[in-house]
Amino acid sequence: MTDQQRRPWIVGVSGASGTPFAAAVLRGLLAGGESVDLVVSRASRLTLLDETGIAFRDAHWREDLRCWLERGADGKPDAFAVGGAELERVRHWPAGDLAAGPSSGSYPAKGMLIVPASTACVAGVALGLSKDLLQRAASVTLKERRPLVVAVRETPLSGQTLKQMVALDEAGAVVLPASPAFYAGATHIQDLVDFVAGRVLDAAGVEHRLYRRWEGELGGGSRSPEG
Numbered sequence: 001m002t003d004q005q006r007r008p009w010i011v012g013v014s015g016a017s018g019t020p021f022a023a024a025v026l027r028g029l030l031a032g033g034e035s036v037d038l039v040v041s042r043a044s045r046l047t048l049l050d051e052t053g054i055a056f057r058d059a060h061w062r063e064d065l066r067c068w069l070e071r072g073a074d075g076k077p078d079a080f081a082v083g084g085a086e087l088e089r090v091r092h093w094p095a096g097d098l099a100a101g102p103s104s105g106s107y108p109a110k111g112m113l114i115v116p117a118s119t120a121c122v123a124g125v126a127l128g129l130s131k132d133l134l135q136r137a138a139s140v141t142l143k144e145r146r147p148l149v150v151a152v153r154e155t156p157l158s159g160q161t162l163k164q165m166v167a168l169d170e171a172g173a174v175v176l177p178a179s180p181a182f183y184a185g186a187t188h189i190q191d192l193v194d195f196v197a198g199r200v201l202d203a204a205g206v207e208h209r210l211y212r213r214w215e216g217e218l219g220g221g222s223r224s225p226e227g
């Protein structure tokens with residue numbers, strides 16, 4: 001694929017708890033053959049360090065991303081295998097680089113997924129602050145009328161955040177709380193993470209096999225996939 005044909009999903013990772021959600025969405029996009037432009041906020045480097053022990057470095061982003069994507073939600077370091085060809089489809093932009101591609105509407109992109117989204121990020125995008133590349137790319141996505149999915153992670157929610165979530169909905173974004181359901185037969189923490197990641201990909205229209213869909217039958221999720 002030439003650079004001109006490339007139309008990535010922009011994935012913004014902000015500083016809410018939930019870096020395993022981001023990893024699951026990124027794996028899902030890459031498994032689906034999609035290209036990704038990745039923006040990792042300054043604050044999310046703290047949550048990533050806290051939740052995985054990985055210090056994300058701009059200069060060694062590919063190495064650090066591979067460690068992150070190969071880690072399971074339970075902390076196992078080699079739960080997933082991520083190939084070099086898949087990582088080749090990722091482009092990383094430092095969060096402070098406001099001259100980066102995704103800061104302009106003329107940069108080709110399918111849309112943007114913010115996973116997880118902090119309440120600070122929700123506020124910034126709702127107000128159009130553009131305080132860093134992640135928020136600027138989200139504002140650009142809205143103004144270009146491209147799909148924007150905001151996977152909020154906070155509880156409880158203040159009235160202020162609720163109003164900002166309504167503002168995002170009215171602006172055309174899908175506001176998707178990072179809240180797993182239990183009907184899909186989860187037995188491991190990864191299943192709960194993959195459910196949320198799968199719903200993010202559903203909202204973006206990206207095919208995946210991250211969770212078992214409701215089939216209209218009570219108790220279906222507790223059966224084995226074969227039965």
Ligand SMILES: Cc1cc2nc3c(=O)[nH]c(=O)nc-3n(C[C@H](O)[C@H](O)[C@H](O)COP(=O)(O)O)c2cc1C
Pocket residue numbers: 013014015016017018041042043044046047050117118119120121153154
């Ligand atoms: C370990 C840790 C966990 C956090 N978890 C959350 C969270 O779940 N939700 C949230 O809205 N903010 C959370 N925060 C606070 C955000 O990181 C903070 O508001 C930050 O300014 C967000 O910046 P960003 O949106 O630019 O990434 C957390 C911070 C730390 C250090």
